[in-house]
Amino acid sequence: MRCSYSFSAFLYCFSSITTSTNAFLDVQLPLSVGILQGQGQTCMQSVPNNIEPYVGPVGSITDTEGGIAIGDLSLQVSVAKSLVSQGRGLFLCIYDDEKEDSDGAVEEIIIPQGTPICGYARGYFSDKSDGDKSVGFLFGGNSANATAVFYNQQLMTLGDALLTIYQEQIAHEKEQPVTLFGHRVDVDPENSVVTVEVDEDFSSRIFIPDIKKEDEFSATSLGVYANDLAYDPDSNEQQYFENSERNNILQLVWRLAKDEKNGMVVPTWPVVVIKQDVRLLNTLPMEVGLQYGFKYWDAVTKEGVSNYIKSSET
Numbered sequence: 001m002r003c004s005y006s007f008s009a010f011l012y013c014f015s016s017i018t019t020s021t022n023a024f025l026d027v028q029l030p031l032s033v034g035i036l037q038g039q040g041q042t043c044m045q046s047v048p049n050n051i052e053p054y055v056g057p058v059g060s061i062t063d064t065e066g067g068i069a070i071g072d073l074s075l076q077v078s079v080a081k082s083l084v085s086q087g088r089g090l091f092l093c094i095y096d097d098e099k100e101d102s103d104g105a106v107e108e109i110i111i112p113q114g115t116p117i118c119g120y121a122r123g124y125f126s127d128k129s130d131g132d133k134s135v136g137f138l139f140g141g142n143s144a145n146a147t148a149v150f151y152n153q154q155l156m157t158l159g160d161a162l163l164t165i166y167q168e169q170i171a172h173e174k175e176q177p178v179t180l181f182g183h184r185v186d187v188d189p190e191n192s193v194v195t196v197e198v199d200e201d202f203s204s205r206i207f208i209p210d211i212k213k214e215d216e217f218s219a220t221s222l223g224v225y226a227n228d229l230a231y232d233p234d235s236n237e238q239q240y241f242e243n244s245e246r247n248n249i250l251q252l253v254w255r256l257a258k259d260e261k262n263g264m265v266v267p268t269w270p271v272v273v274i275k276q277d278v279r280l281l282n283t284l285p286m287e288v289g290l291q292y293g294f295k296y297w298d299a300v301t302k303e304g305v306s307n308y309i310k311s312s313e314t
Contacts, residue, residue, distance in 0.1 A: 051110060051279040054249060056229070056286035057083035059091050064285065066217025068118065069095040074106045076285070077118050079217055079225045083287050090226040090250075091285035092117075111278045114148065114155050120223035120252060120270035121209035128206065133224050134308040135207040135252060137182060137267050144196040147311075150255040150271060159194040161256055163187065165265060166194075179264045181205070206308050207270065223272035226250055229289030233301065237294045248289035251275040252311040270311060 059080050065088070067078030074095050082089030096106040111117075120135070139147055144159035151161035166178045166187045178185045182205040186195040211221045230244035252270045259266050272290070280286075292309045299307035 051277050053108075053279050053281045054092075054286065054288075056247075056288055057089075058282070059083060059089075059285040059287060061285060064091075067091075067222060068217075068219050069097075070117065071095070071097070073111060073115070073117075074109050075111065075117065075280070077219075077222055078285055079222060080285065082225075082227055084229060084289075085227045088225045089287045090222060090290075092280060092288050093282050093285045094280055096283070108279060108281045111274050111280070113274055113276050114253075115274045116150075116253075116271050117250075117274065118222040118272050119220035120272055121211050121221045122215070122269055123208050123210040125204045125267075126206050126208050127203035129306070129308045130208045132306040133209050135209075135270055136308040136310055137205045137207060137254065138198050138310075139183060139196045140198045144194045148251075148253050148273075150253060151257075155253070155273075158196065158256075162194045162196070162265065163189075163192060165258060169263075174263075176263050179262075181264060181266045207267070220269075223250075223252070223270070223290070226272065226288065226290035228292040228297075229287070230291060231297050233297075240294045240297070244289075244291045248291045249275055249278050250288055250290040252290065252309070254311060 063080040064078045065080055067076065069076045076093050076095035078091045078093075079088050080091055081087075094106050094109055121133070125137070126134075139158060144162065145157055147158045148155055149158045149161050150156075151164065156164075162178050162180065162185055166189065169176060169178070170189075178187055180196060182199055182202040184197045184199050186197075188194070209221075209224050211224065215221050228244070229247040230240055232239070232243060235243060250272050251274075253273050254267045255269055255271050256265055257268050258264070290309075293307070296307045296309055299305060
């Protein structure tokens with residue numbers, strides 16, 4: 001039975017999508033993935049068993065336009081007409097290829113917090129939002145120690161990523177300061193404390209998805225179809241975040257890289273991960289959500305135009 005947890009090992013396709021791997025995501029899958037199969041056979045590592053099953057808007061397999069299947073997770077990630085919004089939505093369900101596995105049907109899967117399931121989109125940075133799927137790249141205050149990022153394929157805090165880069169530069173006897181795209185960085189090496197502030201003079205920090213037709217349903221671009229399942233026009237800010245905690249199980253995490261020419265730490269693209277441990281029993285697609293942020297919807301209500309999505313907002 002499947003007990004190998006390399007994210008690149010199995011990315012199967014369905015619909016009209018060609019087979020692909022996750023080389024373009026360049027992130028690693030956590031090792032604590034749980035798959036429960038028939039005949040009492042399990043393949044789990046440190047997975048809690050008291051998680052309530054996720055229940056979301058239920059779609060139909062026949063409405064699926066495209067997507068991917070991640071064999072290591074027994075997970076199908078698909079795109080279909082949204083059940084909560086105009087346009088398309090993102091759906092998850094159990095994927096079970098019985099031809100490959102004779103140990104019985106997959107009955108449930110448990111996906112741990114931080115597991116990457118797809119990319120959000122490729123794109124570029126601008127000083128203005130374009131459309132309703134733009135994402136802001138900005139951090140401040142104490143967010144460096146609380147914000148997750150991918151660096152060197154690993155999920156870590158922004159502070160740890162910048163501290164790692166600082167230590168790498170010291171090891172190579174480079175005295176240049178650590179710099180982050182659109183931000184000011186201060187590193188206290190004695191106490192291992194990193195402070196990040198927004199550079200107010202920098203404006204081109206808004207990520208604009210730019211998806212080619214051939215990548216419309218590829219692993220790099222599925223996340224852009226995720227809607228916010230917490231929005232209610234009658235909710236205040238506190239109620240919005242309470243709704244989001246219940247209804248949105250996805251989160252955007254930036255993948256960072258170091259520009260070898262100038263040494264700056266730069267964002268490459270957002271990756272969609274599981275926000276909390278999730279248990280799936282459904283073989284029919286259920287729509288899943290991504291928090292856009294209260295300010296996003298406040299701008300829609302007051303100005304009729306959406307703000308950019310915040311990758312982290314509490």
